[in-house]
Amino acid sequence: xxxxxxxxxxxxxxxxxxxxxDRESFGELVARHQRxxxxxxRQYLGPADAEAAAQDALVKxxxxxxxxxxxxxxxxxxxxxxxxxxxxxxxxxxREAPSANGFADxxxxxxxxxxxxxxxxxxxRSIQRQAVARLAVLEQELPGRQRxxxxxxxxxxxxxxEIAAALGVHVGTVKTQLHRAVHRLREGLGDVR
Amino acid sequence: MNSHLDEREISxxxxxxxxxxxxxxxxxxxxxxxxxVADLALLIGRCRAEQxxxxxxxxxxxxxxxxxxxAVEDVRFEARRLRWWRPLVAAAAVIVAAAAVVLLAxxxxxxxxxxxxxxxEEILAEVDAVLGDDSIPGFxxxxxxxxxxxxxxxxxxx
Numbered sequence: 001x002x003x004x005x006x007x008x009x010x011x012x013x014x015x016x017x018x019x020x021x022d023r024e025s026f027g028e029l030v031a032r033h034q035r036x037x038x039x040x041x042r043q044y045l046g047p048a049d050a051e052a053a054a055q056d057a058l059v060k061x062x063x064x065x066x067x068x069x070x071x072x073x074x075x076x077x078x079x080x081x082x083x084x085x086x087x088x089x090x091x092x093x094x095r096e097a098p099s100a101n102g103f104a105d106x107x108x109x110x111x112x113x114x115x116x117x118x119x120x121x122x123x124x125r126s127i128q129r130q131a132v133a134r135l136a137v138l139e140q141e142l143p144g145r146q147r148x149x150x151x152x153x154x155x156x157x158x159x160x161x162e163i164a165a166a167l168g169v170h171v172g173t174v175k176t177q178l179h180r181a182v183h184r185l186r187e188g189l190g191d192v193r
Numbered sequence: 194m195n196s197h198l199d200e201r202e203i204s205x206x207x208x209x210x211x212x213x214x215x216x217x218x219x220x221x222x223x224x225x226x227x228x229x230v231a232d233l234a235l236l237i238g239r240c241r242a243e244q245x246x247x248x249x250x251x252x253x254x255x256x257x258x259x260x261x262x263x264a265v266e267d268v269r270f271e272a273r274r275l276r277w278w279r280p281l282v283a284a285a286a287v288i289v290a291a292a293a294v295v296l297l298a299x300x301x302x303x304x305x306x307x308x309x310x311x312x313x314e315e316i317l318a319e320v321d322a323v324l325g326d327d328s329i330p331g332f333x334x335x336x337x338x339x340x341x342x343x344x345x346x347x348x349x350x351x
Binding site for chain 2: 026030059131
């Protein structure tokens with residue numbers, strides 16, 4: 001029978017210890033949330049830079065632990081830090097290369113490149129790959145906010161409330177934008193599915 | 194509800210949004226509508242799976258984060274170092290605000306009486322003239338007059 005000590009500690013308990021300098025507790029928080037942070041970063045910066053951005057975000061979170069007021073869940077807070085880290089990186093890129101299109105273009109390029117690298121396979125597999133590639137292209141054509149919310153919902157797998165909290169918008173806005181994005185994608189895909 | 198969901202309702206279902214009661218019940222019981230919802234959901238799932246193939250080694254990623262953390266003492270020292278000047282800034286702000294209030298208060302606008310354009314002499318002359326006039330309205334009822342007072346003194350009655 002599991003004892004109380006066997007139960008996993010809550011994020012709050014780990015946070016208190018991490019604030020007092022317990023690096024192992026922060027390490028446990030990292031282990032719990034790094035995948036989600038990486039997924040969020042991947043949507044903004046693409047796979048090549050997602051890991052570095054996720055590390056930056058987690059280190060920033062550690063340095064800002066004392067300013068965490070607990071009004072939101074730790075996961076929401078760290079997700080917001082990750083998004084801000086990515087937006088800072090995108091702004092830096094835009095300053096250095098004004099012609100860049102911004103939000104996660106590289107992610108799409110990488111994704112399309114990966115798709116096109118595959119050799120000829122079974123016919124259904126090929127159709128699926130075409131559909132995935134088509135979805136990536138259509139997604140690229142979505143308005144920025146719709147694309148951002150679509151990716152955070154379906155690829156980073158955040159809940160609607162988490163997206164709203166991370167982006168600082170009302171959950172109704174998230175629902176509206178997500179619905180429009182999905183509808184637009186369905187219209188664009190037509191029979192490709 | 195017998196008719197199939199319209200395109201917007203299908204999109205809402207794909208997005209995971211709640212449908213109206215009748216639409217929700219229809220979706221649960223209609224294979225055709227569920228297939229339409231599943232089509233895009235599966236495609237999105239395939240996209241997500243493509244992305245997941247590039248996931249890093251999580252153990253190594255965690256170790257890399259921990260290796261980048263500064264020592265706790267450094268963080269605390271930095272926090273203290275950032276804090277010591279805050280009271281000084283607050284005190285300086287209070288002093289500046291107080292000085293601004295004192296210097297800019299309206300009653301501090303200096304008026305030199307010697308430079309005043311008020312006709313003091315004329316006003317004093319006017320006041321003297323009024324005081325010298327016995328017919329100040331209302332005063333005759335209160336002031337019995339010197340003759341009346343003399344009569345009172347002489348006769349013992351008014």
